[in-house]
Amino acid sequence: GENVEQHPSTLSVQEGDSAVIKCTYSDSASNYFPWYKQELGKGPQLIIDIRSNVGEKKDQRIAVTLNKTAKHFSLHITETQPEDSAVYFCAASKNSQGGKLIFGQGTELSVKP
Amino acid sequence: DGGITQSPKYLFRKEGQNVTLSCEQNLNHDAMYWYRQDPGQGLRLIYYSQIVNDFQKGDIAEGYSVSREKKESFPLTVTSAQKNPTAFYLCASRPRGRNTEAFFGQGTRLTVV
Numbered sequence: 001g002e003n004v005e006q007h008p009s010t011l012s013v014q015e016g017d018s019a020v021i022k023c024t025y026s027d028s029a030s031n032y033f034p035w036y037k038q039e040l041g042k043g044p045q046l047i048i049d050i051r052s053n054v055g056e057k058k059d060q061r062i063a064v065t066l067n068k069t070a071k072h073f074s075l076h077i078t079e080t081q082p083e084d085s086a087v088y089f090c091a092a093s094k095n096s097q098g099g100k101l102i103f104g105q106g107t108e109l110s111v112k113p
Numbered sequence: 114d115g116g117i118t119q120s121p122k123y124l125f126r127k128e129g130q131n132v133t134l135s136c137e138q139n140l141n142h143d144a145m146y147w148y149r150q151d152p153g154q155g156l157r158l159i160y161y162s163q164i165v166n167d168f169q170k171g172d173i174a175e176g177y178s179v180s181r182e183k184k185e186s187f188p189l190t191v192t193s194a195q196k197n198p199t200a201f202y203l204c205a206s207r208p209r210g211r212n213t214e215a216f217f218g219q220g221t222r223l224t225v226v
Contacts, residue, residue: 042220101205
């Protein structure tokens, strides 16, 4: 079945360093790849997304890259700040089957001041 | 303000009792989803609905039931058949047929006592 694998499960960096989270997906028909940030006790919020017709997208300190051939996509956060500390989820979906999002297991990012 | 509202935020249930979690949205979205979140397991899809009066099982539907009588509402009932119901439950919505952002509610934490 459809599956999204996410690594690492935890990541600790110093403030100002970069953080990279990686995901792989199994369904080659997937064409939409969002990243969500979840703070403690709250619902996830979208931080960036990418569609299969592009290879990279940036929004200030956040970027996402997509390799369709390898079925990999990654989140890059530069110049990390303590407020970036949260759980990050990747997901994949396709237009069919109700557009359901399949999520990775999550990465707990800790940015130490 | 447009958004998606889950209630209650915290819910306690005795073993053997059914309980219903509320999810309401005023975003005019056709598609709605219920996810369950457990530590280290990401978000797992319970049920989803693409349109009123129609819904499909997700990956972990056993012990749960839903209804979709109105576009705005997608309540989830956790039945006594669910053997391990203690978890954080998240509701989401998206426009149907478009691969775009899913909006999440703030979640309901259910604890069996």
